[in-house]
Amino acid sequence: MAIKSILKMGDPELLKVSQRVTDFSSDELHILIKDLFDTMAASDGAGLAAPQIGVLKRVVVFGVENNQRYPDSGSVPPTVLINPEIEVLRNSFQEYWEGCLSIPGLRGLVERPDHIIYRGFDVNGEPIKIEATGFHAIVVQHECDHLDGVLYPMKMKDMSQFGFCEELDAAQSR
Numbered sequence: 001m002a003i004k005s006i007l008k009m010g011d012p013e014l015l016k017v018s019q020r021v022t023d024f025s026s027d028e029l030h031i032l033i034k035d036l037f038d039t040m041a042a043s044d045g046a047g048l049a050a051p052q053i054g055v056l057k058r059v060v061v062f063g064v065e066n067n068q069r070y071p072d073s074g075s076v077p078p079t080v081l082i083n084p085e086i087e088v089l090r091n092s093f094q095e096y097w098e099g100c101l102s103i104p105g106l107r108g109l110v111e112r113p114d115h116i117i118y119r120g121f122d123v124n125g126e127p128i129k130i131e132a133t134g135f136h137a138i139v140v141q142h143e144c145d146h147l148d149g150v151l152y153p154m155k156m157k158d159m160s161q162f163g164f165c166e167e168l169d170a171a172q173s174r
Helices: 027-042 134-146 165-172
Strands: 047-049 059-064 076-088 093-100 103-113 115-121 127-133 162-164
Touching: 027 047, 027 059, 027 076, 047 134, 059 134, 076 127, 076 134, 093 134, 103 134, 103 165, 115 134, 127 134, 162 165
Parallel strands: none
Antiparallel strands: 047 059, 059 076, 076 115, 093 103, 103 162, 115 127
16 A cells, blocks of 8 residues: 555546446455555545546545644544445535645635535445535535546636635735
8 A cells, every 4th residue: 555646736637537436346446445545644635536646436535533724624434435426415505615635735615515415335335325514525525526527626606715725824814
């Protein structure tokens, strides 16, 4: 298992649609999941999608506990989600300042549904179904967007709410 290089915005691989996983018992899949968790942890991330390390498979991992990048967001349980589907449960939205390991040093204000159910499979191919709200719902949607070649700036309504973290922080404290 290894820490992999994370592709950055501008790399055309990040804009491609990923393929479904069909073999849950392959060593390749288990190594990929370990590499995703290792890379996410080394980068202090809340989640990571396989395309971000150059693998066009519908696999995401996420999990947060006491992450300095998200101090007020609460915890999200460590999760492997394969071939995910998202169902929006109510027509209410929340705005959140999102960041991305593929867009280092920048944040943008993105509006997303605040109450979802996500379905898919775990590392063993067992079905999972989890209801999520708040930051948990944001992380899942953000990571699953990567599987369809979507980066969070593509979801932004107002590009004046996009910038370097240090500049945004300085502007808020004025």
